[in-house]
Amino acid sequence: MKKYLIQLTIAFTILVQYSIAQTLVINEISQGNFGQEYVEFVVIGDTLCTDDIPCLDLRKVIFDDNNGWSGTEGVSTGAMRFANTPLWSCIPQGTIIVVYNSLDKNPLISGIDSLLNDGNSRLILPSNSNFFESAITSPSGLPFANPTYPADQLWVSGGDWSTVSMNDASDAFQLPLTTGVNPTHSVSWGGANLNPMVYFPGTTAGKVLSMKNIANNSFINRANWSLGTVGVDETPGIPNSVENERYIRSVSRDFGTLQMLGNNFSVSDESCLSLCDGSASSIPQNGASGYKYIWSTGDSTQSISDLCPGDYSVIITDKYKCIFNDTVNIKEGTTPGSSSFDDPVIVKTTDPVQDYNPVVSSGKWSASCGTCIDTNTGFFDPAVSGEGFFTICHITGVGACADTTCKTQQVRNCDPESTYEFVQICEGLSHPVFGTNVGTTGVYSKMFTSQGGCDSTSVIEIQVVECDEGPAKDFGYELPNVFTPNGDGTNDRFILDPKYATITNAYVVSRWGQNVYAYSKSNIYWDGFDQKTGTRLEEGVYFYNIEYKDLKGQTKVIKGFVTLAE
Numbered sequence: 001m002k003k004y005l006i007q008l009t010i011a012f013t014i015l016v017q018y019s020i021a022q023t024l025v026i027n028e029i030s031q032g033n034f035g036q037e038y039v040e041f042v043v044i045g046d047t048l049c050t051d052d053i054p055c056l057d058l059r060k061v062i063f064d065d066n067n068g069w070s071g072t073e074g075v076s077t078g079a080m081r082f083a084n085t086p087l088w089s090c091i092p093q094g095t096i097i098v099v100y101n102s103l104d105k106n107p108l109i110s111g112i113d114s115l116l117n118d119g120n121s122r123l124i125l126p127s128n129s130n131f132f133e134s135a136i137t138s139p140s141g142l143p144f145a146n147p148t149y150p151a152d153q154l155w156v157s158g159g160d161w162s163t164v165s166m167n168d169a170s171d172a173f174q175l176p177l178t179t180g181v182n183p184t185h186s187v188s189w190g191g192a193n194l195n196p197m198v199y200f201p202g203t204t205a206g207k208v209l210s211m212k213n214i215a216n217n218s219f220i221n222r223a224n225w226s227l228g229t230v231g232v233d234e235t236p237g238i239p240n241s242v243e244n245e246r247y248i249r250s251v252s253r254d255f256g257t258l259q260m261l262g263n264n265f266s267v268s269d270e271s272c273l274s275l276c277d278g279s280a281s282s283i284p285q286n287g288a289s290g291y292k293y294i295w296s297t298g299d300s301t302q303s304i305s306d307l308c309p310g311d312y313s314v315i316i317t318d319k320y321k322c323i324f325n326d327t328v329n330i331k332e333g334t335t336p337g338s339s340s341f342d343d344p345v346i347v348k349t350t351d352p353v354q355d356y357n358p359v360v361s362s363g364k365w366s367a368s369c370g371t372c373i374d375t376n377t378g379f380f381d382p383a384v385s386g387e388g389f390f391t392i393c394h395i396t397g398v399g400a401c402a403d404t405t406c407k408t409q410q411v412r413n414c415d416p417e418s419t420y421e422f423v424q425i426c427e428g429l430s431h432p433v434f435g436t437n438v439g440t441t442g443v444y445s446k447m448f449t450s451q452g453g454c455d456s457t458s459v460i461e462i463q464v465v466e467c468d469e470g471p472a473k474d475f476g477y478e479l480p481n482v483f484t485p486n487g488d489g490t491n492d493r494f495i496l497d498p499k500y501a502t503i504t505n506a507y508v509v510s511r512w513g514q515n516v517y518a519y520s521k522s523n524i525y526w527d528g529f530d531q532k533t534g535t536r537l538e539e540g541v542y543f544y545n546i547e548y549k550d551l552k553g554q555t556k557v558i559k560g561f562v563t564l565a566e
Helices: 242-250 470-477
Strands: 024-030 038-044 063-065 079-082 096-100 122-126 132-135 169-175 186-191 198-200 207-211 224-228 263-270 276-286 292-296 301-306 310-317 325-330 364-367 388-396 401-410 416-427 431-433 436-438 442-449 455-465 502-507 517-518 539-551 554-565
Touching: 024 063, 024 186, 024 431, 207 301, 276 325, 301 310, 388 470, 431 455, 517 554
Parallel strands: 096 122, 186 198, 416 455
Antiparallel strands: 024 038, 024 207, 038 096, 063 079, 063 169, 079 132, 169 186, 207 224, 263 276, 276 301, 292 310, 310 325, 364 388, 388 401, 431 436, 442 455, 502 517, 502 539, 539 554
16 A cells, blocks of 8 residues: 555543543544545544533644654654634534545545534545645654644645655554644554554554444543454444444434433332332433432332332433433322121021121122122022031232131031940949039930031930959950851850950960950951961960950959960
8 A cells, every 4th residue: 555654633631431521532543455544533522411512613623643742753744634614613522524535535435524414423524625724844843742833824725635644654643732732632553652642563554443442431541442454444434333333422412313311110009008019110211321320218229119109209320420310109009908797607507698797898708618608799698508617708909908808607407416325334433424423323315516506415324333353254254265267157256345344455466476466446356367467377375465444444454365276
């Protein structure tokens, strides 16, 4: 490519991440193929949080290649500046300005754009445009500070790219504001390494230097800049990256479709009166992500909860310190339900339909007997439910305001019931009968209400007998010492069925101590089989142990043996 010496000097005061006045910075520099070079500027300033767009007066603002402030290499004779024309008197924040070599236009550059009111927030102008002026005299001394540029009468209408052309090996581009002011923005490379701001070591042949906003929004932070390839990474007239675009949008109201920071609310009102369970969530609209919140409750979260009825305000601040105030109202909840009803009385299956007289007639009813209750009126029909105990429930209100009451309804029938108990006692002893101790022979009865609610009769017969000592008297028979379980109907079983005693524990074991039979009220005899395995046992002697209580209530034990034979 052609070896044009280029350095642009941009004068500005930069505090990009904080409060800054409107100023001009370099956004992209392209070496182009051959002489297809261009430089791209952008007017920056504070992030816009209103619809008022600040602007910058660029009239007579000088831009230059290396004028000596970055060293002695790559210095092109002369400089360019923005002409003293109305166009440059008020350039809005966020405006991108592309100045290109008119002698060798870069094919990626669109047509000339000199209009500020066309809605695209950019100006694209050739270097020889009358919107620029050029001087063929460089500032005095190399290198130096506080340069002295030619007087106004030495600047001529129409720019000259040769005065700012860029050298591949070593050069810079700078922006001073005017004579006697050092550049406030400089992008340099190669040997132009004095007073570096944004500096790239080595050649930039075939390269494009772009502000990408990689780390933050500081145009003098080298970490934000990238070295790309001509024809691939050039973006004349448009932002260089998503982050670069986001920043330019934040300072502009004309670029793209950026809208003012706003807010919507996601709200849940109080569900039930005095419950204070409302909630609100702020949903920022537009602005830049990274929002912060301050609620009137003191919370700093996006959402707040456990809110009573009333107004709640929030201050939302986005990434660029834009602020939006909003207020949300939490409405009062509904009145809680009241499900109370009369206590059910015991009814019979033949009784009429029951009305429980609820405090609130609305709501729904249910019962564990299903269709025995009308779910709307609560009328209960004992003829449908039948005898038993049933859970009756009434629910009023909805959600957190719901109230439920459940009670038990008893339904009985009238079928009489009776019980009979025969008890033998020894002379001189007594037995409790309906709460009284009785010691005489007789039949005693009493009327009760059964579990089903019906009348019932209980009968206890007491028989007083003479009690002699000994197991034979207690049992009412002598225990056999041999039995023959051969199925002939005679002496086939060893029976434990005492007449005057109560067995509490009894078992039979073999000569080897194996338990072959255990007594229970449902199994009062041993048939010669092993109770566990169900197998027929061998003939021989087996031993029994019987523990029982006699009629006097005394505990006794009988131990003996019985022979199993054919």
